[in-house]
Every structure is written in structure tokens, then in C-alpha cells.
Amino acid sequence: MPNFGPERSRVSSAAAMPGDTSERLRTAGMRVTASRVAVLEVLGEHPHATADTVARLVAARLGSVSKQAVYDVLAACTHAGLVRRIEPAGSAALFETRTGDNHHHLVCRRCGRTEDVDCTVGERPCLAPGEDAGFTVDEAEVVFWGLCPDCQDRPVSHHNTKELQP
């Protein structure tokens, strides 16, 4: 008697990843479209990407998708809680699919490299001001600024050192 078991399981497991993204869209009450799936998958692979980077990667994946269409998808997914938008000072808005855990970010002052840091509390606001002036505080925006390991090793560039010369 032939045994089809292993063949079947190999076929069914192949489609696991795209199905997962479609499921997240459905759970959020959003229609599943090729551009929405592509935006979420690109962001999963490239966390903390700018809208322009997402648009470029999505266009490379799907052929022709307008920048505006990608911006609209980012806005809709952010509104639905599938995407989180962060705006470190001096940077374009960055997008990521890690949402709902109030994690924070380490940002390199020189190259902009951005890394996730777990919040020790896990929910907003994880810090309380010493004096709240009667405000009800619902969020503390925490960004850790510094130099990434690569930039610590790199000498300061020429136009920065010029000012220090006599």
C-alpha cells in the first residue's frame, strides 16, 4: 500500500509564511491585498525602515506600486495597530511590525542605526515624571542615543575635526 504522508506534509508547510501575514490582516479587520502583504513582509525583514525604503523594496517585489499607495498602506496598518511608527529626532519616520510591547530604541547619533530594547515594564507609561503638574501621563517616549559599535571604531570625519585645528 503506498504511503502519501510525507509528500503531503511537505506541500502544505510551504505556504506557511504568507498565510501568517494574511491572517494578521484579517484579524485586524483589514482586507488582504498584495500591497498590504508585501508591506508587512518587507517590514518584517527590514525593521525600522523609512517609508521611502519600504516603497522601494515593495516595488522591487511587486513590480509597479506607487509610493503614495505604499504610504497609504503604512498609514492604514499603523492605524490598525499592525505597524508602529517611531520618529527619532532628526530622522524620517521609521516603521516596524513589532507592536504592542512598548519596546524602546537605541539610536546611533552618527549613522542612525536603530536597535530594539525591551521595556522592563512592558506597558505605557513605563516612567513617571517627578512632578506631573496635574497631567494624566499615558506615555513616556524613551530613546537611548549614543554611538553604535562600528561608529565607536571609526575615526571622526574630516569636516568635524577641521574646527578643532588652529
Ligand SMILES: [Zn+2]
Ligand atoms: Zn553608528
Ligand SMILES: [Zn+2]
Ligand atoms: Zn523597534
Ligand SMILES: [Zn+2]
Ligand atoms: Zn520602558
